Amino acid sequence: MIEHLSTYRISDLVPFSREAFTSLVESYNQDIWPFQIVALLLAAALIPLVRRSDAASARLVSGMLAITWLWVGLVFHWKYFSTINWPAKYFAGLFVFEAILFLLLGVIGGNVRFEAKGRWTQLLGLGLFLTSAFLYLPLALLLGQRSSEVLLFGCGPSPTALGTIGILLLAQRGMARVLLWLPAALWCLVALITCYGMS
Amino acid sequence: MSGIDRRYFLKVLALSAAGLSVRLFAEPQKEKRLTKKIPSSGAQLPVIGMGTWITFNVGENQKLRDARTDVLREFFNHGGGMIDSSPMYDSSEAVIGYGLSKLNYPKTLFSATKVWTSSASEGLKQIKDSQRLWGIKKFDLFQVHNLEGWQEHLKTLFKMKEKGELKYVGVTTSHGRRHDELEKLMRNQPLDFVQLTYNMVDRSAEQRLLGLATERGIAVIANRPFDGGDLIDRLKEKPLPPWASEIGCANWPEFLLKFIVSHPAITCAIPATSKVAHMKENMGAGLGKLPDSSARDRMVKYVAGL
Numbered sequence: 001m002i003e004h005l006s007t008y009r010i011s012d013l014v015p016f017s018r019e020a021f022t023s024l025v026e027s028y029n030q031d032i033w034p035f036q037i038v039a040l041l042l043a044a045a046l047i048p049l050v051r052r053s054d055a056a057s058a059r060l061v062s063g064m065l066a067i068t069w070l071w072v073g074l075v076f077h078w079k080y081f082s083t084i085n086w087p088a089k090y091f092a093g094l095f096v097f098e099a100i101l102f103l104l105l106g107v108i109g110g111n112v113r114f115e116a117k118g119r120w121t122q123l124l125g126l127g128l129f130l131t132s133a134f135l136y137l138p139l140a141l142l143l144g145q146r147s148s149e150v151l152l153f154g155c156g157p158s159p160t161a162l163g164t165i166g167i168l169l170l171a172q173r174g175m176a177r178v179l180l181w182l183p184a185a186l187w188c189l190v191a192l193i194t195c196y197g198m199s
Numbered sequence: 200m201s202g203i204d205r206r207y208f209l210k211v212l213a214l215s216a217a218g219l220s221v222r223l224f225a226e227p228q229k230e231k232r233l234t235k236k237i238p239s240s241g242a243q244l245p246v247i248g249m250g251t252w253i254t255f256n257v258g259e260n261q262k263l264r265d266a267r268t269d270v271l272r273e274f275f276n277h278g279g280g281m282i283d284s285s286p287m288y289d290s291s292e293a294v295i296g297y298g299l300s301k302l303n304y305p306k307t308l309f310s311a312t313k314v315w316t317s318s319a320s321e322g323l324k325q326i327k328d329s330q331r332l333w334g335i336k337k338f339d340l341f342q343v344h345n346l347e348g349w350q351e352h353l354k355t356l357f358k359m360k361e362k363g364e365l366k367y368v369g370v371t372t373s374h375g376r377r378h379d380e381l382e383k384l385m386r387n388q389p390l391d392f393v394q395l396t397y398n399m400v401d402r403s404a405e406q407r408l409l410g411l412a413t414e415r416g417i418a419v420i421a422n423r424p425f426d427g428g429d430l431i432d433r434l435k436e437k438p439l440p441p442w443a444s445e446i447g448c449a450n451w452p453e454f455l456l457k458f459i460v461s462h463p464a465i466t467c468a469i470p471a472t473s474k475v476a477h478m479k480e481n482m483g484a485g486l487g488k489l490p491d492s493s494a495r496d497r498m499v500k501y502v503a504g505l
Binding site: 008009011012014015016017019020023024027083084085086 | 252253254256257258259260262263287288289290374427473
């Protein structure tokens with residue numbers, strides 16, 4: 001078994017080309033337009049909510065994140081990505097699971113609360129969120145990509161996961177935060193492997 | 200000159216003139232397309248087929264599907280036969296079906312796909328799905344992908360063959376994996392085909408499996424002929440050997456593919472590509488002469504020295 005595993009390369013785990021993935025993203029972006037604007041407005045609304053420490057705002061943040069994870073899971077992964085990547089059905093499951101966690105732990109349980117953090121934690125958390133929500137597109141354009149090829153926070157898995165990790169850095173410590181981090185971190189690993197395999 | 204001599208002379212002159220005009224105006228001899236015999240049936244199969252891993256997995260995108268249809272068109276224009284796919288390759292089967300229906304299912308098509316699941320009932324569903332996606336009822340070849348669930352799937356496939364629903368039954372491995380298990384199957388099962396990895400830098404199959412295939416009358420399909428593209432990437436900037444034309448090779452794909460299909464046990468190779476120009480190069484390996492064993496040794500030494 002170990003002997004067989006060693007014969008696998010990362011590229012063997014990625015069953016599609018960069019060309020196919022880019023075309024898929026372009027079709028997806030075209031089909032969901034102007035949902036990208038809604039997602040950007042949602043991201044903008046999260047910032048003041050995260051900076052408040054009251055329970056109602058925290059529940060609202062969890063609710064909005066639950067919606068984004070549910071959308072990415074059911075629409076991007078299940079409906080689109082699975083047409084060229086059969087594991088995407090399992091990725092959809094991961095994203096729906098995260099949405100349910102935010103619902104149960106954050107909205108219903110009220111276990112996700114935000115508090116004032118040290119300067120570096122604030123910088124890292126907010127920086128990660130603002131980059132994934134608002135700088136993803138300009139950075140991609142600078143690197144020569146077309147806007148139609150870029151997935152945004154709330155629409156695509158990677159910026160959504162990164163942005164979520166950033167927001168959770170601003171949350172109170174506790175089991176809820178750890179549990180919510182796990183799917184996001186797992187996706188980031190999958191995305192890294194996929195990018196490497198496509199290169 | 201006597202009368203008889205003159206008549207004879209004129210006759211010879213006339214015949215010579217006729218011969219010369221035939222030589223001047225006849226169409227140039229086309230190079231013969233290389234085929235090899237499928238041992239279990241005696242049918243001939245073109246030695247260069249095509250694979251579809253990654254290259255044909257383009258989903259619903261119309262522009263990309265049409266581009267892949269162009270690749271298929273080039274394949275069939277050069278007398279292509281075997282197209283190999285699998286449910287593991289996501290939308291590749293659907294894209295093949297799209298292209299084949301646009302091209303009206305060329306007569307030279309040799310359809311080959313796989314069952315890829317450990318579940319027997321799921322296997323039956325996959326077989327029906329493949330028939331629907333390709334748009335064909337009777338496949339030429341069904342293979343058990345990576346030997347997964349072979350115990351049940353081979354029973355299903357042999358039954359289908361008995362009923363005339365399938366022509367050939369095979370199994371596949373790749374990357375040199377599970378050769379021991381493959382050897383056992385080759386000895387104990389009435390397989391028509393095996394598919395395994397064989398190329399210039401991975402010749403592990405020569406140790407036992409290729410000889411066994413010949414002994415047992417099993418056709419061999421060589422996958423990963425370019426080692427997943429790495430061989431071409433490594434060699435494309437390097438010069439071909441000066442004697443490449445002696446073995447009928449004008450470029451690296453031809454060189455690498457002719458090495459593979461010149462092994463007596465190999466029936467065909469299945470390079471995959473998404474580009475028409477590359478398909479043309481690949482199909483060039485299916486023409487002309489094949490290197491003999493001393494030329495093959497020279498080819499291996501040359502590449503090793505680069």
